Amino acid sequence: MKTLYRLLVPIMALLFSVSLAQADTPGSLRGEHAAMITKSGKISLFRAQIKGLEIGPPNDRLDAEVLVTLDSQPDLVFGISYHQEDPAARTMIETLREAYLHDMPVTLQAPLLPGRKHLRLIWVQLGK
Secondary structure: OOHHHHHHHHHHHHHHHHHHHHHHHHHHHHHHHHHHEEEEEEEEEEEEOOOOOOOOOOOHHEEEEEEEEEEEEEEEEEEEOOOOOOHHHHHHHHHHHHHHHOEEEEEEEEOOOOOOOOOOEEEEOOOO
């Protein structure tokens, strides 16, 4: 009986902790790519600004050093922060700049939060 008890207690604790983690996770973040938006187009705005200068209304603020909009979705603003220690962010910014300068299409992906029009980029792809 002690052996059965020693096995059941950790299993029950694990099941309980998993259910708590699921309860804390917003429904929009569950499932494969459930909360991602992917848009393609040409960059119509490429804006670089100082760190800490936020854009958007109080309920939709974005703090990013580089902001872009696409011709296919002009109402959405995609932003990315520039960090010296993050080579991926530097590469994404360079890719966005080159695409803007050479009028090339890009595909962008960002987490989609309900009611938000200012989104933080997680990846950038040159071309459609």
